[in-house]
Amino acid sequence: MRLALTLSLRDLGHDWRATFCFLAALMGVLAPLLVLFALKNGIIQNMVTSLVDDPSNRELIAEGAARYPAEFFQALQQNPDVGFVSPSTRSINTTVSALRHRDARALERNVSVIPTGAGDPLIAGEVPEPGAVYLSESLAEALSAEPGDTIEMFVDRELSGQRETARRDMTVSGIVGKQLYGRDAAFLSLPDLLAVELYRDDRAISADTWTEPRPAPPYYPSFRLYARDLEVLPKLRSELAAMGVRARPRAQNVELLLALRTNLNILFLAVAGLACAGFWFAMAANLRAMTETRRVTYSLLGLLGSPLGQRRLIPLMQAVILVQGGIALTLLAVLPTIAGINAYFSDPGGNAVAQLGLVHVAATLAIGLVTSLTASGWALSAVGGIGMDEVLTHAA
C-alpha cells in the first residue's frame, strides 16, 4: 500500500507534463460548471423565487359578493393550504376620500384601503392595530410619508343631500414594497375598515364617534385569501368551489409558473448530469491513456514480483490524487471568480449573484471521489491485461 502510493506519486511527479494536462483538462470541464452552478444557486434561484413565490401569485380573488359567516373564515384559517385569509367588506376595494400627510401637506384623494391581519404575506413586521396603517411604496412616496409619521384620513359621506366628512389620525407602521404591491393603497386593520364602511352607511354614527369600537357584523360580503404556496393553489380553489365559493387566481399562469420552477430544476439537473457524465468519460479515457504509456513499466513491475493488486492500486491512487487535486485547484480558481462576480454585479434583492456553499464544495469532492474510483475501472482492467512478457521484447 505504502509502496504503491510512493510509486503513484513518483510517477505523477516524473511525468509532470501528463499530470499537468490531466489537471488542465479537469479544470476545463469543472470550472465553468461550478461557476454555472454558483449562478444557479445565486441569481437564477433568486429570480425564480421572486417570480414564482411572489405573494400576489398565490392570491385567490373572490368573484361577486356573497354572505360569508364567521365559521367560514374560521374553517379557512384552520385549513393548512391557506396562507392568509381576512374578511373583506366589498368585492372591490373600499376607498377613503383622502389621505393627507400633515407635515408635508401632501394630499392623495380616493385611496384604496385594504384589510390586513396576522399572516398577511404583504406585511413584513407587526400587523397594524386600529389607528395604524401600512402604506404601499408608491403611496408613501406620493405622501412623503415614512414609518412613524402620522397621516390624516378623511372619509366623506352624503346622506339626504348633506355632505359630511369624518377624519382621524393614523400612524404609519410600515411600507409595503413595490414588488409586493404596485399601486397606491393603505393597509389597515379590519375594525378600521369596518368603521369606514359603517360611517358611510349608518346615519346614527357621527363624525365624532365613528372610530369607537363596534361589534363585528355576522356576515362579510368578500374576503382576501392567499394559498400557503403556489403548488396548493389549484387544490384550494377546487376546495372552495366544492363549497360553492367562486374564486379565481390573480395570476393567470399558475401552471406556467409552477412548470417554470420544475423545468428549471430539470434543466439544471440535466446540465449537471451531462457534465458529470462527460467528466466521467474524460477521466476514464485519460486514465486509460496514462496506463497505455506505462505498459512497459507495469510489465516490469509484474516481472519483478509486484502482485496484480498492487499494480492496480497505482492507477487507482493516481486517479484519486489527480481528481481531488484537480478539484482543489479548480476551487482555487473558481472561488475568487465567484467573489469577483459578486463584487462586480449586484443583485437588486441584495442577495449574492453567485453562491457556492461548503455543502456544494463537499458534494463536488464526494462526486469527484466516486468518479475517480469508478472511472479508473477501465485503466485497472487494462493493467490486468499487461503481461510480464511485454518487457522482454519492448524497450521502456
Place this chain on the structure above:
Amino acid sequence: MNAGVAYRDGATPVARPGAVVRIRDLGIRLSPDYAVLIERFDLMPGEAVVLDSGSGTGKSTVLGLISAAIRPTPFGGESTHVLLGVAVGPGIARLSYAGPGQIGYVLQTNPLVPYLTVGENIRLPSRLAGAHIDAEWQDHVIGVLGLGALLARRPDQVSVGQRQRAAVARAMLARPRLLLLDEPVSALDPENADQVEGLIRHLAEDAGSAVILASHQAHRGAFRQTARVAHRLERDGEGRSRSIFATAARERGQAA
C-alpha cells in the same frame, strides 16, 4: 546462501541439494509457423550455461519461459517446469519461486522504472518482496559494477551501458540462486564487454548463483569455456519450424 557450492563450468556438481531448474517439453507457439521449445533444461546450483544460437532463434523466449514470464502454449505432451523445487503453474504466486532471492533477471531491453532513481531501481525487487537488504553485499555489488556515483540519478540521466550495469546490480542484489542474463553487455564495446562479463561472473560466484546467459559474444570473455545449450531447428513438410533447446543429457540418476 550458496556460498559453499563450487562454481563449475557445465560439469556435474559434486554436491546436489536439488536442481535449480528442471524443465521438460516447455514451449510457446509464437506464430502459426514458428514455435520455441525447451526440450530439456537441467541446471544444478552454481552451474552456468550459455545460449548462443543465432539472432531470432528464441534465446530471450527461452529465458522468459524459464522465468515463467512467458505463459507456455500446451503442446499436447506433458511438460515439467520446476524452479528451485517449486512446480510452476498458473495458480502459484510468483514470489514463491521468482522472488529476488530466487531469480535475478537481466533483460535484453534493460528496462528500469523511469520515475525511480538508479539506486531505488536496484532495491525495487527487494522492496516489492518486503525482503531485507544486506547493506554490505549491496555496497559490494554497487562498488564492483561502478555505480556508486549514479545512484541518485534517474534512468534517463545515465548511459545505456550504465543502465545495463544497473540492471545487473538489480538482479544481483538479493544473491539470487538463479541468474538469467539476456545480452547483459550488448551495449558495450568488446573490451568493456569482456570486463563487465568478468565482473558479473565474479559476483555470481560470490553469490553462489546458477547462471543462464544468452549472448552473441560468449565465444570470448568470461563465459567462453562455459557449457552451451544445444540448439536445433526442425522443419516439418508444411513449412512450420520449431526452434528446440536442450541442455546436455546427464548420466542416469544424475539429473535431480
